[in-house]
Amino acid sequence: MIHNNLAMMFRERAERVQAVTASVHNMDDVFRYVIDQTLKENGNTIVAPDLDALQLQKLEDLCQASGLRLLHPPFRNHTGDIHTALTGANWAISETGTLVLDSGSEDIRIATMLSETHIAWISASRIAPDASALAAYLRGKMASPPGYMAFITGPSRTADIERVLAIGVHGPQRLHILVMEDDPS
Amino acid sequence: MIQTAQDMKTYRKKIHKALGNQFLRKALDNFASSYKASRVKAFEGIDLEALRCRIADNKDHALPHLESLFQQFKEKAEAAGAVVHLAATAAEANDIIAQIARDNGVRAIVKSKSMTAEEIHLNDHLEAEGFTVTETDLGEWIIQLRHEGPSHMVMPAIHLSRRQVGGLFTDVTGRPVDLEDIDRMVKVARKELRPAFLAADMGVSGANFAIADTGTIGLVTNEGNARLTTTLPRVHVALVGLDKLLPNLEAALDILKILPRNATGQALTSYVTWITGAVECAASSTGKKILHIVFLDNGRLALARDPVFSEALRCIRCGACANVCPVYGKVGGHALGHVYIGAIGLILTYFYHGKNNDRAIVRNCLNCQACKSVCPAHIDLPYLIKQVYGNVLKDDGVKPAKNTILSFAMKNRKLFHGMLRMASVLQKPIVQKDAGVLRHLPFVFGKSQDFRTLPALAETPFREQWPSLRPRISEPVYRVALFGGCLVDFVSPEQAVALMKLLTVHHVQMEYPMGQTCCGLPAVMMAETETAVEVAIQNLQAMSPCQYDYILVLCASCGSHLKEGYRRLLASKPELAETLKTFQSKIMDFSSFMVNVLKVDPQKFVQTHTSVAYHSPCHLCRGLGVTREPRELLRTAGLNYIPCADEDVCCGFGGSYSLDFPEISAAILNQKLDHVESTGAEILVTDCPGCVLQLRGGMNQRGGRVRVRHIAEVVAENLKPR
Structure with a gap:
């Protein structure tokens, strides 16, 4: 119940800042979403820096079946051609609709910074009420350096010209967040 | 490139020009009203006051220990693979950063937004050393292309219209850009700047936080350029003011809760990045990022030890003091600041960029307190502005004539009031009697004062009417004294007469202590502290606070100065502390007395x-x-x-x-x-x-x-x- 409330508020707040949210139940749903979204945007490449080998193979098969290309690390070799980045998130913050993503890996950084669309999935049980509720986690990470921790709240934005909100100036132009409901089993 | 007026004549010209910029006026107007609404909304459900106090407290606790916080930060960050520097001056910081670039064979540099880099004019220095520097924050890129300084700390290009930006982008790209389509312009920047990120050898960022106990820096951004700046190039240099040092993450999270909300009304910016040490970086030969963190002193350590001004270092650079400033709303940041703009800019300019750059701008404060009311760190900005103005006058050793005259007259009540009486006789030929205004203004005011008529001085000041007016109430419910102030006494005695009528009906005995004089606020406004203290003492004695239930004011400015201003002015006079406390507890404005005390029916x-x-x-x-x-x-x-x-x-x-x-x-x-x-x-x-x-x-x-x-x-x- 608590997870549900936090998840609802999280999604509402994330959508306020132009993220798209959806609910999923398992990784198959996630993969389906990623493929569909990429096709819809006429993209043709996907990166997935934090999947294990088994899942990665699954995604690669799905990509192939859909005529998409799954790019392999290091992503520095692909800085110009990443359409969709699929990542998980370590935590989320309901108060601000924020994803917390340990980005120590350069591939995660490049994927989430240079892609056109970032799709992230998060388990509903990993949604915290606010940033201070994650202080212990963050402090732990900072105390075992090196580290690069990212809070991501909506897609890249600017209001530098006449204070008109424009999305997608340097980072991803779209952010989709898939909230994975707890598996009842 | 930033040219700030160093005398009033040049400054007035600049202001005249700014006021004539219709686009600027409209843009700032729209901004002022939408900002206020979105700020209120952003803080819904948050105990803002508690948060502000906590931030002020945290900062005040950190400031006396900046050196040890720096040592702690250095130890932690260096253990994590960073190199940490301390630059005493702007020139030293520029040299350190240029040296880092040379040592690493850097040619191209990308920058994300940093006010500290603006402070030391880093781009000019690096370019003079032969490096290519590209600003990547959209607003900063625009002003870099225009060779301008920022006109707002958060929105550096707020003074420009879409058409100006579109024209600029057309020139820069050599391809026509639709002058109305902002989305398109943003995409132009995305496309133009991407190669700069990929080609850069070094990224320069600022930092919003430097967390001492882990050696972590925190960056708060919206566009994502800081992430690219700190990720793609093999070298990362973070330039950080020493005032950004905080003991721990918790202190940073408090600031993070207030900063975006107070800056732009956002709950949180798109990106917050926490970097601890040298992370992996395939572009570097070691596979690790070459990370240098350069702390800038440039006067901060001295400022931190200053009993009056250390408060200014609480600033978290949200820019809200400009957002709500009525003067900023009319003239914009290029006319209300040097590098740092708005209320905090009028203060910091003196310390970071010298008295010459502050001399004129520091006078441009109405003391309306709007900035103070939104400052997330409870900095008493209007007070500090007047104190800095005092420093400028002292440094220059030359005072405006009005200061000398005012101080001379005000210190002697009888002389001061005598002069006002004399003026009321002398003005007779120019008074338009039926309207109570001056038909034309005495030449000393000049033509620029034509925007309003000025009232004539009253024929008979209230203090002279008082002996014959004084009502005698038998068994009064309260005994109150009126603190009239100069304007009520000598210009608008009818306001005091109205009060007297209301009090009499409500069986309140009013008194008008004759020894009272000007409250002294005008002296404070002109940075004549000594005079302000003298008149404060006179008033304190004249008003004999023990004899009355309340001391009423019809003038909000007098009231607020008597109640709050005197506390500071008389802080060094312990012998007056008791009287002052009684005095202040009895000061009340007219409406509060009517509503809360008399509970008028x-x-x-x-x-x-x-x-x-x-x-x-x-x-x-x-x-x-x-x-x-x-x-x-x-x-x-x-x-x-x-x-x-x-x-x-x-x-x-x-x-x-x-x-x-x-x-x-x-x-x-x-x-x-x-x-x-x-x-x-x-x-x-x-x-x-x-x-x-x-x-x-x-x-x-x-x-x-x-x-x-x-x-x-x-x-x-x-x-x-x-």
Whole structure:
């Protein structure tokens, strides 16, 4: 119940800042979403820096079946051609609709910074009420350096010209967040 | 490239030009109103006051220990693979950064937004050393291409229109850019800057936080350019003011909760990045990022030890002090700052960029307290601005003539009041008797004062009417003293007469202690602290606070100065502490006394339902924190109060401010009067004789039909005849 409330508020707040949210139940749903979204945007490449080998193979098969290309690390070799980045998130913050993503890996950084669309999935049980509720986690990470921790709240934005909100100036132009409901089993 | 006026003559020219920029005026107007609304919304459900106090406390605890926090940070960050530097001056920081670039064979540099880099003019230095520097924050890139400084700390290009940006991008790219399509322009920047990120050898960022106990820096951004700047190039240099040091993550999270909300009304920016040490980086030969963190002193350590000014280092660079500043709203950041702009800019410029750059701009403060009311770190910005102004005068060793005259006259009450009486005789040939205003202004005021009529001095000041007016109430419910202030006493005694009438009806014995003199606020405004202290002591003794239940004021500025200003002025006089405490506890504004003490009854008033608009004086709503009572009193007194836009925005008077900066004063006044006229109210009511002077003078000059009255007058007029 608590997870549900936090998840609802999280999604509402994330959508306020132009993220798209959806609910999923398992990784198959996630993969389906990623493929569909990429096709819809006429993209043709996907990166997935934090999947294990088994899942990665699954995604690669799905990509192939859909005529998409799954790019392999290091992503520095692909800085110009990443359409969709699929990542998980370590935590989320309901108060601000924020994803917390340990980005120590350069591939995660490049994927989430240079892609056109970032799709992230998060388990509903990993949604915290606010940033201070994650202080212990963050402090732990900072105390075992090196580290690069990212809070991501909506897609890249600017209001530098006449204070008109424009999305997608340097980072991803779209952010989709898939909230994975707890598996009842 | 940034050229800040160093004398008043040049500065007035710059202001005149800024005021003529219609786009700027409109853009800043829209911004001011939308900002206020979005800020309120952003803080819904948050105990803002507790958060502000915590931030001020955290900063105050950190500031005396900046050196040890620096040592701790250095130890942690270096253990994590960073190299940490401390630059004593701007030049030293520039040299360190250029040396890092040379040592690493850097040619191209990308930068994300950093006010600290602006402070030391880093780009100029690096470019002179032969490096290519590209700003990547959209606003910063725009102003870099235009060779300008930022006009706002958060929105550096707010002074430019889409058409100007479109034209600029057309020139830069050599391809036509639609001059209306902002989305397109943003995509142009995305496309143009991507290769710069990929080609850069070094990224320079600032930092919003430096967390000492883990050696972590935190970056708060929206565009994502700071992430790219800190990720793609093999070298990362973070330039950080020493004041950004915090003991721990918790202190940073507190600031993070308030910074974006107070800056732009966002709950959180798109990106917050926490970097600890040298992370992996395939572009570097070691596979690790080459990370240098350069801390900048440039006067901060000395500032941190200053008993008065250390408070300025609490600043978290949200820019809110500019957002709500009525002067900023009229002239923009290029005319209200040097590198740092807005209220905090008027202060920091003196310390970081010298008195010459601050000399003129530091005078451009109305003391309206709007900045102070939104400062997330509770910095008393208006107070510090006057203190800095005092320093500038002291450093220069030359004072404006009005300072010398005012100080000379004010220190001797009898002389001062004698001069006012003399002036009231001398003005006779130019008084338009039926209207009580000066037909034309004495030559000393000059033409620029034509935006309002000035009232004539009263024929008989209140203090001379008093002996024959003084009512004697048998068995009074309260004994109160009126602190009149110069304007009530010598310009508008009718306001005091109105008060007397109301008090008499309510069986309150009023007294008017004759030894009282000017409250001393004008001296504070002119940075004449010594004079301000002298008159404060005179008033404290003259008002004999023990003898009265309350000391009433009809002037919000006097009231707020007596109540709050005296505390600071007399802090070094422990022998007066007891009297001062009693004095302050008895000061009360007119409306609060009527509503909260007398609890006036609507039955006593004729319910005329005359429509009135209300102007909330700065020193009443922000200085004394009184907002409900005047509005309630208007309703109780049978008037139909019509809310008006921006009721709590300054009228532009600011005492001697309107003499120094008549054009800005007029612009602020006219906007206020436009708002008032659009309500359709018959009367504009306020509770400060200074505001009355300004508003009535402006209304007269434009031939408006709205009458301007002091609240005591309209309330007294509605009393039922006995």
